[in-house]
Amino acid sequence: MTTFQVASPLIAIAQKTRQAATKLAISSTDTKNQAIEAIAQALELAKDEILQANLADCQAAAEVIPQPLYKRLQLDEHKLRDAIAGVRDVGKLADPVGKIQIHRELDTGLILKRITCALGVLGIIFEARPEAAIQIVSLAIKSGNGVILKCGKEAVRSCEAIVKAIKQGLSQTAVNPDAVQLLTTREETRELLNLDKYVDLIIPRGSNSFVRFVQENTRIPVLGHADGICHFYIDKMADMDKAVDITVDAKAQYPAVCNAIETLLVHQSTAAKFLPKVAQALQECHVELRGDTRTLAILPNIVAATAIDWETEYSDYILSIKIVDSLEDAIAHINDYGSRHTDAIVTEDATAVETFFGTVNSANVFHNCSTRFADGFRYGFGAEVGISTQQMPPRGPVGLEGLVTYKYQMTGNGHIVASYTGANAKAFTHQDFV
Amino acid sequence: MTTFQVASPLIAIAQKTRQAATKLAISSTDTKNQAIEAIAQALELAKDEILQANLADCQAAAEVIPQPLYKRLQLDEHKLRDAIAGVRDVGKLADPVGKIQIHRELDTGLILKRITCALGVLGIIFEARPEAAIQIVSLAIKSGNGVILKCGKEAVRSCEAIVKAIKQGLSQTAVNPDAVQLLTTREETRELLNLDKYVDLIIPRGSNSFVRFVQENTRIPVLGHADGICHFYIDKMADMDKAVDITVDAKAQYPAVCNAIETLLVHQSTAAKFLPKVAQALQECHVELRGDTRTLAILPNIVAATAIDWETEYSDYILSIKIVDSLEDAIAHINDYGSRHTDAIVTEDATAVETFFGTVNSANVFHNCSTRFADGFRYGFGAEVGISTQQMPPRGPVGLEGLVTYKYQMTGNGHIVASYTGANAKAFTHQDFV
Numbered sequence: 001m002t003t004f005q006v007a008s009p010l011i012a013i014a015q016k017t018r019q020a021a022t023k024l025a026i027s028s029t030d031t032k033n034q035a036i037e038a039i040a041q042a043l044e045l046a047k048d049e050i051l052q053a054n055l056a057d058c059q060a061a062a063e064v065i066p067q068p069l070y071k072r073l074q075l076d077e078h079k080l081r082d083a084i085a086g087v088r089d090v091g092k093l094a095d096p097v098g099k100i101q102i103h104r105e106l107d108t109g110l111i112l113k114r115i116t117c118a119l120g121v122l123g124i125i126f127e128a129r130p131e132a133a134i135q136i137v138s139l140a141i142k143s144g145n146g147v148i149l150k151c152g153k154e155a156v157r158s159c160e161a162i163v164k165a166i167k168q169g170l171s172q173t174a175v176n177p178d179a180v181q182l183l184t185t186r187e188e189t190r191e192l193l194n195l196d197k198y199v200d201l202i203i204p205r206g207s208n209s210f211v212r213f214v215q216e217n218t219r220i221p222v223l224g225h226a227d228g229i230c231h232f233y234i235d236k237m238a239d240m241d242k243a244v245d246i247t248v249d250a251k252a253q254y255p256a257v258c259n260a261i262e263t264l265l266v267h268q269s270t271a272a273k274f275l276p277k278v279a280q281a282l283q284e285c286h287v288e289l290r291g292d293t294r295t296l297a298i299l300p301n302i303v304a305a306t307a308i309d310w311e312t313e314y315s316d317y318i319l320s321i322k323i324v325d326s327l328e329d330a331i332a333h334i335n336d337y338g339s340r341h342t343d344a345i346v347t348e349d350a351t352a353v354e355t356f357f358g359t360v361n362s363a364n365v366f367h368n369c370s371t372r373f374a375d376g377f378r379y380g381f382g383a384e385v386g387i388s389t390q391q392m393p394p395r396g397p398v399g400l401e402g403l404v405t406y407k408y409q410m411t412g413n414g415h416i417v418a419s420y421t422g423a424n425a426k427a428f429t430h431q432d433f434v
Numbered sequence: 435m436t437t438f439q440v441a442s443p444l445i446a447i448a449q450k451t452r453q454a455a456t457k458l459a460i461s462s463t464d465t466k467n468q469a470i471e472a473i474a475q476a477l478e479l480a481k482d483e484i485l486q487a488n489l490a491d492c493q494a495a496a497e498v499i500p501q502p503l504y505k506r507l508q509l510d511e512h513k514l515r516d517a518i519a520g521v522r523d524v525g526k527l528a529d530p531v532g533k534i535q536i537h538r539e540l541d542t543g544l545i546l547k548r549i550t551c552a553l554g555v556l557g558i559i560f561e562a563r564p565e566a567a568i569q570i571v572s573l574a575i576k577s578g579n580g581v582i583l584k585c586g587k588e589a590v591r592s593c594e595a596i597v598k599a600i601k602q603g604l605s606q607t608a609v610n611p612d613a614v615q616l617l618t619t620r621e622e623t624r625e626l627l628n629l630d631k632y633v634d635l636i637i638p639r640g641s642n643s644f645v646r647f648v649q650e651n652t653r654i655p656v657l658g659h660a661d662g663i664c665h666f667y668i669d670k671m672a673d674m675d676k677a678v679d680i681t682v683d684a685k686a687q688y689p690a691v692c693n694a695i696e697t698l699l700v701h702q703s704t705a706a707k708f709l710p711k712v713a714q715a716l717q718e719c720h721v722e723l724r725g726d727t728r729t730l731a732i733l734p735n736i737v738a739a740t741a742i743d744w745e746t747e748y749s750d751y752i753l754s755i756k757i758v759d760s761l762e763d764a765i766a767h768i769n770d771y772g773s774r775h776t777d778a779i780v781t782e783d784a785t786a787v788e789t790f791f792g793t794v795n796s797a798n799v800f801h802n803c804s805t806r807f808a809d810g811f812r813y814g815f816g817a818e819v820g821i822s823t824q825q826m827p828p829r830g831p832v833g834l835e836g837l838v839t840y841k842y843q844m845t846g847n848g849h850i851v852a853s854y855t856g857a858n859a860k861a862f863t864h865q866d867f868v
Contacts, residue, residue: 249850369846412803416683
């Protein structure tokens with residue numbers, strides 16, 4: 001027994017993670033890629049153990065959790081193989097660390113560089129989907145960061161088996177297995193959010209209310225978004241056929257995701273022609289429509305929308321519809337009720353596009369295409385760590401660049417500031433190297 | 435009398451500011467530059483009124499505030515002329531808005547751009563220095579942002595005269611004077627920090643404790659730093675002459691600023707030779723030295739440092755000194771006690787530099803030059819809106835780029851996601867335009 005107060009076990013874990021992360025941060029691309037390949041091989045070796053652990057999780061959860069959650073929890077051989085292939089894909093991505101963003105001579109022999117570097121330690125909180133742990137760890141290693149994972153309680157056995165294999169894999173490499181940690185209890189989530197001295201970024205993956213809880217209960221920066229209330233505005237100059245096709249895609253192709261639309265705004269001069277067409281197409285896809293008073297005058301058989309509809313992310317086959325008098329009214333509605341995620345205009349009028357792009361305050365503003373394109377993979381980022389709806393960068397779909405920061409590195413040869421001040425002040429040259 | 439509850443007057447002000455800012459955000463560079471020139475001219479015209487208001491502020495404050503604060507409050511003709519010249523300098527800076535960061539074809543006719551845009555509304559809280567209002571407004575206009583200023587109570591008359599002139603100037607231009615607002619009471623500061631729906635970035639300028647108060651009492655992103663506890667590490671391979679000169683510059687050239695050093699870490703093998711030399715040079719500049727036990731063995735006449743010294747920003751002619759056994763110990767001390775601002779190594783050993791640059795977790799890491807170079811103007815940014823010690827970008831000295839964010843803009847021609855999924859999925863081309 002020690003006579004000193006024992007520190008929180010989570011602080012000890014965080015310190016170990018940071019220590020391992022400090023070394024990982026300056027590891028070469030080769031070292032990190034070798035670690036990623038070792039993880040892939042260790043997961044292949046542990047395949048049976050992982051699948052058995054998942055079976056136990058599923059059996060325990062079967063009676064307790066709803067069907068969609070159960071499906072996410074399930075990890076079959078096929079899903080696991082895909083996840084391991086995903087690990088190797090991350091190995092092939094460009095190293096986000098060590099990129100020189102500024103390289104400037106301030107004066108002869110005084111050279112400034114701004115260079116990307118790892119953030120430090122990531123705290124990633126996810127719910128039932130166990131293969132998320134695999135993807136997250138590979139992204140963390142590639143970006144030179146330590147990672148503290150917190151999984152949902154339903155997935156504990158699966159995640160323990162996965163992280164055991166990952167640590168086993170890392171133990172064969174130059175990357176310290178302490179760089180990856182797994183937490184499993186709800187109390188630890190709360191404690192993790194308080195570790196602003198040890199954790200540099202929190203990425204919550206889960207329900208809107210869970211993400212909002214995280215945002216409101218930590219001083220650590222949070223990458224993500226609570227809501228995805230996306231809008232489509234059908235302008236008076238819209239091409240009707242494009243408008244119908246894109247609306248159906250943006251709502252019904254996959255309604256459960258954050259970049260699907262929840263509200264359709266229609267210019268009053270196109271409403272009579274457009275609404276019956278789009279209603280038929282959407283109803284064929286089993287989409288329930290809810291309209292404001294003017295919409296009901298054209299589509300009398302749909303449900304009446306109430307104030308709450310304009311601020312609801314249905315994540316389901318439901319769409320609210322409102323008729324607006326002008327482009328400006330549509331933009332005002334979007335900026336009032338939207339979540340700064342993704343909003344689109346359908347029009348053939350270039351001036352309207354310019355106004356929409358300039359004044360809709362969202363991370364993604366689209367013209368004549370589906371909001372569903374708002375995605376890191378579709379943007380060509382190779383990986384997506386999340387979609388951020390904050391105002392400051394990183395904003396929108398965030399790839400590996402969201403897991404790095406930068407440092408200013410300056411080298412001189414005895415340079416002092418006194419030489420550049422006062423009566424005989426030297427001037428800076430400020431020449432960029434190209 | 436209205437029968438409705440009147441909303442907080444600050445919300446009404448914030449809404450007016452946002453409305454004006456939305457238009458300012460999409461103004462051309464010419465429009466913004468004309469507004470900046472109009473501000474400069476209006477300030478010249480209102481010169482007498484501003485100087486008289488400042489005289490009244492100074493008379494009211496003379497008995498109440500300490501001498502250094504009084505000096506900051508004073509605005510003479512010379513200071514005002516410099517501030518107006520500064521406005522015109524901002525006019526000459528490159529427009530930070532509208533820069534294309536990504537320009538990519540996702541598929542034929544489906545074009546993605548990532549483009550910089552204004553943040554929205556800035557909340558800037560500053561203390562006694564009235565000319566700060568002039569600089570801030572010109573930076574806000576140049577970056578297309580609205581700005582709500584809150585000045586210290588000592589400077590209210592001066593700032594009211596300045597903002598009156600600025601609004602008068604703007605009223606002659608295409609920029610709505612509502613884009614610039616001034617708050618003057620302490621209650622309003624608290625209320626401003628709660629306006630996370632209306633204000634996109636807070637920049638506090640003031641004492642460490644004030645900045646910390648702001649950071650801890652708002653959900654709005656804060657740009658700045660509370661502490662500037664900068665270190666100098668004198669390695670075993672240090673050149674003695676450079677080490678002495680740079681140490682004196684970093685401590686004594688201007689000790690009140692955040693990039694001056696507070697602690698000197700000296701490798702044990704150089705201490706006996708280096709410490710007497712540097713002590714003499716520093717004492718000639720009236721710097722008080724405080725040393726750990728081993729330092730006192732070499733410099734017996736200086737004060738003993740206590741634990742609190744390692745975490746104190748003196749902002750004064752005081753320097754703490756500690757002898758360390760290795761580069762690793764120096765780095766550990768810096769990462770423990772530093773404020774992630776600016777830390778430097780003096781050495782002729784390239785490997786030590788690499789380790790120091792890689793593992794010191796600070797925004798600015800320097801080699802063989804003074805920490806005092808950590809500054810937006812010296813880095814060649816033209817203007818500095820603050821120095822950030824957060825881990826995520828923007829980090830370190832922040833120029834106009836800290837006042838902008840970006841948006842993804844995508845244009846298609848009826849493109850839908852369904853075409854890129856399933857059995858006959860089209861592939862993305864992901865070609866960058868050059």
